[in-house]
C-alpha cells in the first residue's frame with residue numbers, strides 16, 4: 001500500500017485546496033471522502049455557478065467567537081490569489097450586479113463544474129490521490145495517525161480534518177470532525193444552522209403562506225447587525241438574502257426588526273402623500289413602493305379599522321404610527337429551517353485550540369480547516385474564501 005505524509009478527511013473546498021498546496025510542496029497526500037463524488041457543495045453552490053469568492057473579503061464578513069482568528073489565513077491566501085488561479089485556468093467569471101445589497105460576489109460565467117474541474121486538475125498535477133466512498137470511522141494516534149475507514153486502514157504522519165459541518169447532510173455534511181476534535185481534547189462550541197430561512201407559527205405563518213413567492217427589498221436588523229437585501233415570503237416563513245444573512249446573527253426567542261421602506265423617511269412620505277393625494281387610500285400609494293399584495297396584507301395587520309379612510313381623514317399621529325410599523329416591523333421567528341436547508345454551520349471547533357497561522361491543533365500533526373472550525377462567512381462567497389484560505393494555511397505547514 002502507498003504511504004502518505006498526509007491524509008485529509010473530506011474532499012470539499014477546503015480539503016482540495018489543502019491537498020493542492022501540500023502536494024505542490026512535495027508532500028504525498030491522500031484525500032478520503034465518504035461521498036460517491038467529491039466537491040458536491042461546490043457543484044450545488046451559487047445556483048450552479050459557484051460564488052467562489054468576494055472582492056470585499058475582509059475579517060468583518062465572518063462570524064466567530066474569536067473574530068481575529070481568520071485574519072492571518074485570509075491575509076496569506078486572499079481573494080486575489082484565488083482569482084489568479086481561476087484566471088490561469090481561463091474560467092470566465094462575473095461580478096453580480098446589485099443596487100444596494102451585497103457587492104463583490106464573483107460567479108462562474110458558465111458552471112460551478114469548472115471550479116471543481118480546476119481543483120481536481122491542480123490536485124492531479126500536485127500528485128494528490130483521492131478516494132471516494134471511503135468513510136473514516138475512527139482515528140488513533142501513535143507514531144502517526146491511523147484511520148479506520150470503510151476501505152480499510154490508512155496511515156500518515158499528519159492528519160487534516162476537512163469534513164465540513166452539519167448543513168445539508170445529503171451533500172456530505174457530517175459531525176465526524178467535531179467528534180474527532182473532542183477525542184483529541186479540543187473544545188467544541190455549540191453548532192447551529194446559519195444562512196437559513198426562518199419559519200413562523202400562527203398568524204404570521206398564514207400571512208407568509210398567502211404572500212408566498214413575493215419578494216421585496218428590506219433592511220433586517222437583529223442585535224447590532226443589519227442587512228439591506230431582498231426578502232422572500234415562503235409557505236413556511238421568510239427567506240431571501242437578507243433573511244439568510246440575519247439568520248446567522250439570530251438566537252431563538254429574539255425578534256428581528258424589518259424596515260420595508262429602506263432609505264426612505266416613512267413619516268415624511270406618508271404625510272406628503274396625504275397632502276398630495278388626499279382622496280387616495282393608503283394601501284394604493286403604499287402599493288407603489290411595495291408589492292400590492294403585501295400592502296393589502298399590511299393594511300389588515302396594522303390598520304384594519306382605518307381600511308376605508310381617505311388619506312385626508314387620517315390624523316397625522318396615526319400616520320406616524322403606521323410609518324413606524326412599516327419601518328420597524330417586529331417579527332419573532334418560531335425557528336429556522338435547520339440543517340436541512342442551511343448553507344452553513346455556525347460554531348464548531350473552538351479556534352482557541354488552533355494556530356491561526358497553520359490551523360494545527362495542540363496535538364502535533366493534527367489540523368482542522370474549513371467549515372468544521374468556528375469561522376462562518378456571511379452570504380456572498382466568503383465561505384469558499386475561508387475554505388481556500390484555511391486550506392492553504394494548513395497546506396503550507398504540512
Ligand SMILES: Cc1cc2nc3c(=O)[nH]c(=O)nc-3n(C[C@H](O)[C@H](O)[C@H](O)COP(=O)(O)OP(=O)(O)OC[C@H]3O[C@@H](n4cnc5c(N)ncnc54)[C@H](O)[C@@H]3O)c2cc1C
Pocket residue numbers: 009010011012013014015032033034035038039040041042044045046047050051052053134135136137162163164165167168171172173174176177342343344369370371372380381382383384385387
Ligand atoms: C446549497 C449550498 C450552496 C452554497 N453556496 C455557496 C456559495 O455560492 N459561496 C460560498 O462561499 N459558500 C457557499 N456555500 C457554503 C460552502 O459550500 C461551504 O462553506 C464549503 O463547501 C465548506 O467547505 P468544506 O471543505 O469545509 O466542507 P464540505 O464542502 O462540506 O466538505 C466536507 C467533505 O467531507 C466529507 N466527509 C464528511 N465526513 C466524512 C468522513 N467521516 N469520512 C470521509 N469523508 C467525510 C463530505 O462527504 C464532504 O465532501 C453553500 C453551501 C450550500 C449547502
